[in-house]
Amino acid sequence: AQSVTQPDIHITVSEGASLELRCNYSYGATPYLFWYVQSPGQGLQLLLKYFSGDTLVQGIKGFEAEFKRSQSSFNLRKPSVHWSDAAEYFCAVTPNDYKLSFGAGTTVTVRA
Amino acid sequence: DAGVIQSPRHEVTEMGQEVTLRCKPISGHDYLFWYRQTMMRGLELLIYFNNNVPIDDSGMPEDRFSAKMPNASFSTLKIQPSEPRDSAVYFCASSPGTDYGYTFGSGTRLTVV
Numbered sequence: 001a002q003s004v005t006q007p008d009i010h011i012t013v014s015e016g017a018s019l020e021l022r023c024n025y026s027y028g029a030t031p032y033l034f035w036y037v038q039s040p041g042q043g044l045q046l047l048l049k050y051f052s053g054d055t056l057v058q059g060i061k062g063f064e065a066e067f068k069r070s071q072s073s074f075n076l077r078k079p080s081v082h083w084s085d086a087a088e089y090f091c092a093v094t095p096n097d098y099k100l101s102f103g104a105g106t107t108v109t110v111r112a
Numbered sequence: 113d114a115g116v117i118q119s120p121r122h123e124v125t126e127m128g129q130e131v132t133l134r135c136k137p138i139s140g141h142d143y144l145f146w147y148r149q150t151m152m153r154g155l156e157l158l159i160y161f162n163n164n165v166p167i168d169d170s171g172m173p174e175d176r177f178s179a180k181m182p183n184a185s186f187s188t189l190k191i192q193p194s195e196p197r198d199s200a201v202y203f204c205a206s207s208p209g210t211d212y213g214y215t216f217g218s219g220t221r222l223t224v225v
Contacts, residue, residue: 034213043116043203043216051211090155098143098207099168100214102155 002027004093006103013081014111021076021106023091031093033074034100035065038088047089050074061085086110116217118204124223130192133220135204136185143207145214146179146189150200161187162209194224 005024013019025031032051036044048059055067065076074091091103117136125131137144145160159169164181172179176195181187191198201221205214 036216041218043218044205044214045216046213049211049213098160098162098209099157100145101157104154 002093002095002101004091004101004103006089006091006106008106009104010107010109012109012111015083016080019076019078019081019085019108021089021091021108023074023076023103025072025074025091025093027072027093027095029095030069031095033065033067034092034094035059035063035074035076036090036092036102037061038090038105040087044090047076081108081110083110083112116204116206116215118202118217118220120220121218122221122223124225125194127195127224128193129224130190131194131198131222131224133189133202133204133222135187135189135217137187137204137206138208138215139185140208141206141215142209144181144187145205145207146187147203147205147216148200149203149219155203158189191222194222196224198222199224 003026007022034049035047038044047063048057050057050067057065063078067074088105088107090105092100094100119134146158148156158171159179161181179189201219203216203219205216207214
């Protein structure tokens with residue numbers, strides 16, 4: 001069955017520290033991959049996306065993600081976290097049919 | 113562009129009442145999606161439209177739910193009759209269809225008591 005897994009429900013990180021959020025997918029072929037961020041009471045905002053080509057993708061707000069076909073992963077990273085990065089992060093995939101499937105999300109808490 | 117606009121932001125209604133959620137997509141976006149977000153089930157795709165035509169409604173939970181898109185700038189999601197288990201945040205999103213990126217609205221938080 002096709003699925004998207006975010007293994008970490010909650011991550012706490014200190015301000016200024018690095019952050020990595022994990023995402024694994026299970027699809028027959030390489031799907032299109034996305035990361036979204038949701039601040040409390042807000043909609044989802046697209047951080048970055050991967051379709052093909054360079055496996056390291058740069059996004060907004062200083063985020064990047066790396067696609068690894070061998071591991072069926074698309075992990076999100078940020079070198080130095082700011083307090084404003086506290087939010088919920090969703091990995092999403094589509095096998096090219098416009099229907100996005102979302103992971104369960106990872107809540108990031110940033111401590112001073 | 114003002115983005116995807118949803119109304120109302122919050123809705124509290126009594127069980128059995130009809131509820132209508134509204135969405136205005138970004139101009140020029142050919143795809144419109146309705147999602148539901150709950151703690152238990154996460155984000156679920158309910159239905160999506162292409163050029164105002166419903167393409168896939170397999171995520172609509174039951175016949176109490178219906179969605180329409182009478183024109184390119186407006187869509188509604190209706191629940192009749194509403195039940196407490198329908199309480200959730202309902203998101204509308206639109207996409208130009210060329211790069212698969214969605215733009216989400218701010219959502220409607222529905223509470224059925």
